[in-house]
Amino acid sequence: MFDNSDGGVGIELRELTKRYPGQSAPAVDAISLDVAAGELVVFVGPSGCGKTTTMKMINRLIEPTSGEVRIGGEDVLRMRPDDLRRHVGYVIQQIGLFPHLTIAQNIGVVPKLLGWSKTRITDRIDELLGLVGLDAAQFRSRYPRQLSGGQQQRVGVARALAADPPVMLMDEPFGATDPITREHLQNEFLRLQRELRKTIIFVTHDFEEAIRLGDRIVVLREGSHIAQYDRPARILGAPADDYVAGFIGTASTLKRLALITVEDVFPADGGPPPAAGLPEVDTAATLREALDAMVANGTEEVAAVSGDIRHRLTYHDVCQAIQTNGREVEPSGG
Amino acid sequence: MVADTLTGTDGIAAAGVGGAGTARRGRTRFLLRHLGTPAAIAAVLGVLYLWVHGLRLDSIERRTLNYTYMHDRVIEHLKLTVVATVIVIVIAIPLGVIISRPRARWVSPVVLALSNLGQAIPSLGLLVLLTIKFGIGFKIAMFGLVVYAVLPVLRNTMVGIQQVDPTLVEAARGMGMTRMQVLFSVELRLAVPVILAGLRTALVLTVGVATLATFVNAGGLGDMIVNGIKLSRHPVLITGSVLTCCIAFLVDWLGNLAEDVLRPRGLS
Ligand SMILES: Nc1ncnc2c1ncn2[C@@H]1O[C@H](COP(=O)(O)OP(=O)(O)O)[C@@H](O)[C@H]1O
Numbered sequence: 131m132f133d134n135s136d137g138g139v140g141i142e143l144r145e146l147t148k149r150y151p152g153q154s155a156p157a158v159d160a161i162s163l164d165v166a167a168g169e170l171v172v173f174v175g176p177s178g179c180g181k182t183t184t185m186k187m188i189n190r191l192i193e194p195t196s197g198e199v200r201i202g203g204e205d206v207l208r209m210r211p212d213d214l215r216r217h218v219g220y221v222i223q224q225i226g227l228f229p230h231l232t233i234a235q236n237i238g239v240v241p242k243l244l245g246w247s248k249t250r251i252t253d254r255i256d257e258l259l260g261l262v263g264l265d266a267a268q269f270r271s272r273y274p275r276q277l278s279g280g281q282q283q284r285v286g287v288a289r290a291l292a293a294d295p296p297v298m299l300m301d302e303p304f305g306a307t308d309p310i311t312r313e314h315l316q317n318e319f320l321r322l323q324r325e326l327r328k329t330i331i332f333v334t335h336d337f338e339e340a341i342r343l344g345d346r347i348v349v350l351r352e353g354s355h356i357a358q359y360d361r362p363a364r365i366l367g368a369p370a371d372d373y374v375a376g377f378i379g380t381a382s383t384l385k386r387l388a389l390i391t392v393e394d395v396f397p398a399d400g401g402p403p404p405a406a407g408l409p410e411v412d413t414a415a416t417l418r419e420a421l422d423a424m425v426a427n428g429t430e431e432v433a434a435v436s437g438d439i440r441h442r443l444t445y446h447d448v449c450q451a452i453q454t455n456g457r458e459v460e461p462s463g464g
Numbered sequence: 465m466v467a468d469t470l471t472g473t474d475g476i477a478a479a480g481v482g483g484a485g486t487a488r489r490g491r492t493r494f495l496l497r498h499l500g501t502p503a504a505i506a507a508v509l510g511v512l513y514l515w516v517h518g519l520r521l522d523s524i525e526r527r528t529l530n531y532t533y534m535h536d537r538v539i540e541h542l543k544l545t546v547v548a549t550v551i552v553i554v555i556a557i558p559l560g561v562i563i564s565r566p567r568a569r570w571v572s573p574v575v576l577a578l579s580n581l582g583q584a585i586p587s588l589g590l591l592v593l594l595t596i597k598f599g600i601g602f603k604i605a606m607f608g609l610v611v612y613a614v615l616p617v618l619r620n621t622m623v624g625i626q627q628v629d630p631t632l633v634e635a636a637r638g639m640g641m642t643r644m645q646v647l648f649s650v651e652l653r654l655a656v657p658v659i660l661a662g663l664r665t666a667l668v669l670t671v672g673v674a675t676l677a678t679f680v681n682a683g684g685l686g687d688m689i690v691n692g693i694k695l696s697r698h699p700v701l702i703t704g705s706v707l708t709c710c711i712a713f714l715v716d717w718l719g720n721l722a723e724d725v726l727r728p729r730g731l732s
């Protein structure tokens with residue numbers, strides 16, 4: 131359906147709008163966005179800002195009021211919705227495994243709809259269970275209620291990947307799991323994505339999750355208006371406004387340290403040159419690594435090195451970077 | 465390749481799921497639960513037989529308390545019940561599906577109210593009214609039975625589908641199932657236990673109400689009961705009643721069996 135011979139397909143939204151009947155303001159107000167092939171883009175924003183509505187217009191579970199959606203350059207609104215959905219992976223928070231079907235049957239739903247042969251489906255199921263870290267022999271003939279929440283969500287991901295769709299839509303997929311399981315699922319999912327390179331739109335209201343997972347983040351405000359669309363480090367390093375800064379304030383300092391690179395906070399002119407004999411860190415390193423180097427060497431400054439160029443980075447610079455990036459602003463204060 | 469990341473917390477849930485031992489224990493429990501009713505029915509029929517056998521029957525009683533007569537009445541009774549039930553299934557299940565569609569949601573309170581009301585309509589009264597209007601015979605009896613039994617099945621089909629978790633329907637649609645595929649492979653499958661429960665209620669109800677078929681000359685065990693009363697022959701009355709009860713229990717037992725066998729595996 132989508133031509134992904136060159137390794138993936140992009141998604142384009144153009145002036146995409148949804149106005150629910152009987153509501154004065156549109157739930158999604160003319161959002162335009164390009165998602166590059168193979169990128170994981172996270173939609174983050176407060177509850178009710180229109181994340182789910184935007185996502186569901188991409189696989190047409192919700193019909194747009196106006197605007198365009200293109201996947202791999204093809205106009206989604208011209209496709210048959212059922213065909214479209216068979217080629218777009220979909221994962222929801224409630225997981226939605228069918229309780230009357232075994233794990234294998236659940237994963238095999240879309241391949242079966244696509245008319246794959248029995249042996250091909252069976253092989254694929256075992257492959258996918260392995261991919262999401264579940265032992266096929268042990269799990270394939272179980273029923274969903276015999277699995278823990280974390281295991282069910284892995285099956286949910288496996289099911290969405292079943293027919294190898296180039297595009298995946300994930301709506302708060304790990305939202306209902308406990309923090310430990312969630313972190314675990316996130317890490318595994320990242321590893322999986324590094325290998326599979328799907329084009330993914332991932333919805334969450336958890337900013338830390340957005341930073342951890344996203345290649346890029348779309349910070350949304352009411353009506354699905356884009357407050358900022360950028361790489362995580364750029365959003366942390368240079369929030370577009372107080373609204374975005376308010377979101378950052380909700381992520382803890384240490385996490386932010388590990389996400390901002392030395393480069394991100396450096397003044398444009400490079401600052402003063404460092405003294406000789408200081409510990410060196412690469413400018414691509416994170417502030418956490420810079421801080422580590424200071425602590426390990428008992429100094430209050432390091433030399434940031436990029437090729438031949440050396441800059442001086444002090445403990446004070448790090449603190450200031452964290453403070454300006456993380457002004458403790460309420461999310462509503464923007 | 466990420467199999468090593470299976471965590472301890474996940475392992476616990478896995479350990480709780482039984483193997484072959486549970487399956488065998490399940491089968492034993494299944495047999496025990498389902499053998500009781502037929503055994504009791506057999507015992508009751510045995511006692512009835514011995515009791516009637518020991519009585520000195522007069523000629524009127526002998527005309528009914530013999531194999532051929534009773535066999536015919538039982539067959540008539542079963543025929544009334546089975547045909548009515550088949551008609552009920554054909555009418556009520558598709559209708560229940562239609563009124564469970566989101567567009568027809570406004571109908572559901574009406575159906576719920578009607579089905580409560582339906583239980584309260586005296587069946588004899590209904591039959592008399594039908595007779596006055598349409599005369600007598602098998603078809604009239606059938607009509608009355610169907611009107612009576614259609615409501616519980618209709619209600620349960622509707623409720624059974626409405627109680628299916630909407631997120632499952634959304635997941636199914638999101639994966640590209642057509643509306644029909646969602647209906648047949650998700651909604652109806654998950655509604656099976658509730659629909660079967662309604663069917664079981666309807667069947668048992670029909671066995672009872674079918675005794676009234678005698679008033680519209682449609683036969684059945686009602687013949688024996690009414691004859692027994694009119695002619696003051698207690699053995700005839702009692703035999704007719706006990707046979708009806710046994711059929712009702714048998715039908716209920718079959719319904720229960722069907723529920724256990726047809727309930728989708730994987731539902732708790
Ligand atoms: N089916 C619907 N009918 C009417 N309004 C809706 C519907 N779904 C969502 N909304 C409204 O649209 C807005 C955006 O909802 P949603 O996309 O679910 O937000 P989010 O996923 O960001 O929490 C909310 O104000 C919500 O009340």
Ligand SMILES: [Mg+2]
Nearest residue numbers: 181182183301
């Ligand atoms: Mg949502």
